[in-house]
Amino acid sequence: MDKFLIFTIAGLSTAAIYAIAASGLVVTYTTSGIFNFAHGAFSMMAAFMFWQVHMGWGVPTLPAFLLVVFVIGPAFGAIVERGIMRGIEGATDVVKIVVTISLMIALIGISMVIWKPDVARPVPAFFEGQKITVFNAVVNYQRLMAMLIAIAVAIGLRLIFKKTRLGVAMRAVVDDRGLLQLNGGRPSRTSMMAWALGSGMAALSGVLIASEQTLSATTLTLLFINAYAVAVVGRLRSLPGAFLGAVILGLLESYAIGYIPQDAMLGPISLQSSKNAIPAVMLFVVIMLQPQDRLRAHGVSRRSAGSKPVAQRVALVGGAAFILVVAGLGSLMSLTDLNLVTTGFYLAIVTLSLVPLTGYAGQISLAQLTFTGIGAVAMATWGANGSLLGVAIAVGVCAVVGGIVAFPALRLSGIYLALATAAFALFCSAMFFNQVDVMPGGNRQVPRLQIGPLSINSDFRQLVLLAVVFAAIGNLLVLLRRSAWGRRLTAMKDSPVACATLGLNLTSTKVGVFALSAAIAGAAGAISGRTFLADTLTLPGSLSVTMLAVVGGIGSIAGAFFGGMLLGAFPIGATIFAANAIGIFGFVAVSVKDILVFSPGMMGVSLGRDPDGAAPQIALGYRAVAHSVPALVTTAVGASVIWVLAKFDSIGNWSFFAAEMVFILAVVPLLPLLFAPTQVHGRRIATAIWLTLGVIVAALISWDSIFSSTGLRVIAIFVFLFLIARTAIGIFGVNPLDDADSEHVEPPSPDMFGIDRPLTKADALDAERALGLQDELLVLTAADSAGSLSSVGHSSPAGATS
Amino acid sequence: MNLLELESLSVRFGGHLAVSDVSMKVEGGRVSGLIGPNGAGKTTTFNAICGVVTPSSGRVSLGGKDISKIGTHKRARLGIGRTFQRLEVFSSLTVRENIQVGLEIRRSWSRRSATLPQYLADGGDPKPEDEINLILERLDLGPLAEQPVGALPTGHARLVELGRALAARPSVLLLDEPASGLDDSETDIFGDLLITLAANGLGILLVEHDVALVMRVCSHLSVLDFGQVIASGSPEEVRANEAVLSAYLGTAPAPETPEYSGIDLAGSTQEAGS
Amino acid sequence: MTEAQRETHPAHEQAEPLLELRGIRAAYGTIEVLHGVDLQVLPGTVVALLGPNGAGKSTTLQVACGLMKPSSGSVLLAGRDVTGVRAEDLARCGVTTIPEGKGIFPNLTVRENLLMATYAGASMRQVEAVAYERFTRLKERRSQLAGTLSGGEQQMLAMARGLAVDPAVLLLDELSMGLAPLVVEELYGIVGQIAKSGTSILVVEQFARTVLGVADVAAIMVNGLVRKVGTPSEIEQELSAAYLGG
DSSP states (O other): OHHHHHHHHHHHHHHHHHHHHHHHHHHHHHHHSOOOTTHHHHHHHHHHHHHIIIIISOOOHHHHHHIIIIIIHHHHHHHHHHHTGGGGTTOOHHHHHHHHHHHHHHHHHHHHHHSOTTSOOOOOOGGGGOEEEETTEEEEHHHHHHHHHHHHHHHHHHHHHHHSHHHHHHHHHHHOHHHHHHHTOOHHHHHHHHHHHHHHHHHHHHHHHTTTSOOOHHHHHHHHHHHHHHHHHTTTTOHHHHHHHHHHHHHHHHHHHHHSOTTOEETTEEOTTHHHHHHHHHHHHHHHHSOOOOOOOOOOOOOOOOOOOOOHHHHHHHHHHHHHHHHHHHHHOOHHHHHHHHHHHHHHHHHHTHIIIIIITOOOOSOHHHHHHHHHHHHHHHOTTOOHHHHHHHHHHHHHHHHHHHHHHHTSOHHHHHHHHHHHHHHHHHHTTTSTTTSGGGEEEOOOOEETTEEOOSHHHHHHHHHHHHHHHHHHHHHHHTSHHHHHHHHHHHOHHHHHHTTOOHHHHHHHHHHHHHHHHHHHHHTOOSEEEGGGSSHHHHHHHHHHHHHHOTTSHHHHHHHHHHHHHHHHHHHHTTTOEEEOSSSOEEEHHHHHHHHHHHHHHGGGGSTTTTSOHHHHHHHHHHHOHHHHHHHHHHHHHHHHHHHTTSSOHHHHHHHHHIIIIIIGGGHHHHHOOSSOOOOHHHHHHHHHHHHHHHHHSOHHHHOSSHHHHHHHHHHHHHHHHHHHHHHHOOOTTTHHHHTOOOOOOHHHHTOOSOOBHHHHHHHHHHHTOSSSOOOOOOOOTTSOOOOOOOOOGGGOOO | OEEEEEEEEEEEETTEEEEEEEEEEEETTSEEEEEOSTTSSHHHHHHHHHTSSOOSEEEEEETTEEOTTSOHHHHHHHTEEEOOSSOOOOTTSBHHHHHHHHHHHHHHHOOSOOOOOTTTSSSOOOOHHHHHHHHHHHTTOGGGTTSBGGGSOHHHHHHHHHHHHHHTOOSEEEEESTTTTOOHHHHHHHHHHHHHHHHTTOEEEEEOSOHHHHHHHOSEEEEEETTEEEEEEOHHHHHHOHHHHHHHHOOSOOSOOTTTTTOOTTOOOOOOOO | OHHHHHHHOGGGGGOOOSEEEEEEEEEETTEEEEEEEEEEEOTTOEEEEEOOTTSSHHHHHHHHHTSSOOSEEEEEETTEEOTTOOHHHHHHTTEEEEOSSOOSOTTSBHHHHHHHHGGGSOOHHHHHHHHHHHOHHHHHTTTSBGGGSOHHHHHHHHHHHHHHTOBSEEEEEOTTTTOOHHHHHHHHHHHHHHHHTTOEEEEEESSHHHHHTTOSEEEEEETTEEEEEEOHHHHHHHHHHHHHOO
16 A cells, blocks of 8 residues: 555656646647647756756756746747747648757757766755655655646646736637737737747756756656657647646556566566656557547648659669769778768668658658668568568568558647657667567677678678669659659648548558558668667657758658768767867867767758758758759769879878868759759859869868867868858859748838827727818729729718618 | 439537538539538538538438448549639649549549540540540640649639549539639630530539529529528529528528527627527 | 719818728739729728629738738828738737637637737726627626637627727628628627727628618729729619629
8 A cells, every 4th residue: 555655656746747848848739839849858958957057056946946947948948939930830740840859859969068978967856855754655845846836837827828818818829820910919929928838847847857867868858758648648739638648647657667577577578668668658549549630621832833753764874873983982981981881871771761751741750760670670580691581571570560550640640640650669669679589788780681692791792782772762762753652642742632532542541651661761771781779779869860851851862862871970970070179168068079969950950940942051952952963963073083082192181071071061052053054143154163162272271280179170171161152152143042031021010100009099080070071972082003993972971870 | 313412411510500401412414503602601511522521410422322421532432523612732743643643543443444434535445644635635724734733823723623523533523613713714614614514424513603604504503501501493593582682692681590599789688599 | 983073072182091902912822812902991981892702802801901911002001001010010000800700719718808809908997898888798608718609699709809999990801701680780780880989990791781781882892803982872783793693
């Protein structure tokens, strides 16, 4: 009995924190329609911030608590709304999801930069850990406080939403944004306040848990992701539902700890970490119980002309050229370089798996790396000798699992598919990849392929194999896009309801494309020939895949390749520049490595600035490269020339790095403009000369002798390349990136148009009297621009009766 | 014979009865019209027929078979096609591809090789390519075939929706304001097309605000107001109907609507039911 | 006839409309729905804008209230150019709009709906006093969700807001939509009273004849253009043709 009570109280105190976090999520979702995947990261940041203020700067507990919860948290939410979320209102589900995920990844990165993970940051418990005894169960004050605060939050939110004008307006925005405007309310300000409120709740939950958890960016974020499952209980919209969900989840987790023995087994499955899987299972079950979404016919936006699919001939030639270039370059590479590039290539196939799902069909998955892991494990189990049969089994298993995972969520809107796949990723890292049978010692080696007499027994062959597979799958996807099924997917993305009225079974079509996507991701794992670590097959890993696939340009094969290479390149860069710290603030030390840690996230976030162009500035240029054959060729040739020069020691390592950076980051994005056949009128030749000069100068400067420290060198190179790029745009005379923003004009405010107080009926009466309109007939005159008749007799309004 | 039949169909959105006890018949081989003021429940009736909204009561049957309980795509497979008031074209595809998708979706579920309906051509089951060209030609979309639909003006995009629906070879076609966005001469041609399609066996239910067009092509009209059928009959009968005039112009008292009767707007204390 | 009338009433050439639309063109995406609409609402008058579905009446009102930005042309309020001004700023400047359908927040209670009206400047006490005095039924139902009210009551609530903030200009869109004629007549009785108190009103309506009873001026819109402006009795004669294709 005592044990039960103890675990009940413990469960309820966890529930309190979940409830607070989930309420914040519900507040932002209902008021803005954006499901904030970064909500957990907000909580995490607040926990660190509390440590910083309280322990780092020595501010006493209460002021520190108030500062973080009531000032920093809300301010952060308001800034995020203003800076990012406002831009993605009305964007597609995919963009909304990817932008918030990117924000989450960026925040994790930033927090790791500010608060280095290698230092322990204990936060002392509130009330110096005092406890009281309730019915023989010892409860510390802090947990009691959490429960009381949760109750206070429930009451407080109710009061805000029922009794204050601002709170009522937040609900009014959801009902009818335009009508609130017509009432004189300011929806944009209201949304900002709603985000501030939601973010404040995230901060509160983060601060409350700071002393109970080891402060780790990823762990804390994932902990708060559990609150998402809680919010789904209330269909993401109901606060009481969220509180109910929190109690269920808190108690389940607590009882799991209390009553499931450490060494319990369910058949071959160890239940040791089943507690971690409970939120995922709960999320999945709740999604399964949701009633099917209604189809909606609300008109299709017809702005998007859509890109024409690539011709098969171009894809074939491109694929062949790609394999040749890779083989050529690969033969020149050192072993370590080969390893790094191979990583990028395997990740490119994983991002390629999202092309049919997200690019063609407009659906999303946050578990691609999980499928890769499953493919890898299946290969290691059934294809130990590297047989192709093993690959086939791995692909089949992933397709089936993918179909099963996606089925319940596909009946619902995009956000639920994202959540269901995220739950699957969490479930697999909690219950599958950590099983001894699956990954003994936390890792699993996937055998390299043996295709008939051909053995993939060297790193070079592995690289070429990956290139061949990438090119082959890429070609198949182009074929698919041009097939009846591909057209159908595009049609379904444009208008699901029209497809249904033509007789298309939407659910089975979506399950099919999801299974295909999972199969490709699994294939990437099966042929990767590398050692997988359980720790890398986690949700954050999959989130990065999806994010960079979209950043790279999800509709195209080249975009997927770009995304995959980015995904591979960032960790590589982080390793290369491991030691170069540059101090900026007293407590912040930013290094090149750290910039690389959070810059991918920032890139994804920048999608929000221009969701229609759907690319951060750099990807905008790169995406165009993918559509221009001469630009692609120049890219390949240029990069190879620089590489070859370096290979034969004509230029130093740093000069090589500088030239390559300038080429890739400044020249390549501008190539499509230089080769654009029509429409763009710029000084092409001058720009081309300038860019060439820039690359040559970058290669000629002996960066290592001018700049003593590596960090300085890197900064100098980045500044140099920025100058080259910026000036090139100036010379060209047309900034390709300006178009998107040029339309945005701030509407005039009342002060500017000269009405200094509300007009009233009295004004109208005055005017009426002044004009002497009371009794006589008057004439309306109107400019007759369109040939409309516009003159009229008029009688006194007083005479009007019905 | 009655192809499509609605029996006492009602659709409720929360407290609002959008369609109330509507009964109506659509026969093969002629154009039936469904008219009424804004918000009368015409589009909701369409949505209930093709399964996009669930009726709260009543029955929809096609060729005598009750289809009220089955999903949208299954109803489509039984022969209900439609267009949309607010365009639902596949805007990233070309005109030809839009029609092609309609045809391909049909071929994915239609196992037996049905012959081409009479309203499209005189017998035979042409190759898909020919069938698409045939439809493009019938709708005069030939010159626009390779254009992306996203760039077309509304009137043409509506024709693309019609073509796409025809590609699924429906037996009953629901057209939701197909002529809005067409100019006068295009509307005339469009009216002729509807008449020809119906003359060759297709059952058409037309919602349209261009009353001249409706009066010309429809052989039977139903008038909806407040979700109820207030009149039905031939165009001449309907035009002369006092209830219809009042629905459009608001003079004579409309039929008893118990839901709203007796509300005291002036704030008297009189008892009112609602 | 235009020229003739202009000449006979030269004194009113400087008459300054409270609300004026000049050459308004507006488009949804690439589709233009207003092709140069001119309309004037003189102080203290009721202008009825009539026409068949899809003529662009509601779009015209959307432009006038600031929810939609015209692609060209201008909106003038008391002689000042307010084109492109946000709807909320116009609302705070004395332009109250009751939009198409139900101008209420269905998931807010009656009282909360009225609370939103206070953004335009009136105090809650004032708003409640006016609303409940006029519509006692609303007082009885003040804690009821507005979405559960009957259609007529919902429209009352919307009107109550319009009354309470005491606007200079009132824009009404399809007041009668989905309501029984008796209710509509009552509502227009109230519109007439509001008009008498000095508010200038632009009302868009399909329920043509009822509105003609309270209007001082009526205009017919067809295909994105104002085709005819005249007295209610003049316009009434044209109606049947415009609606039922004569």
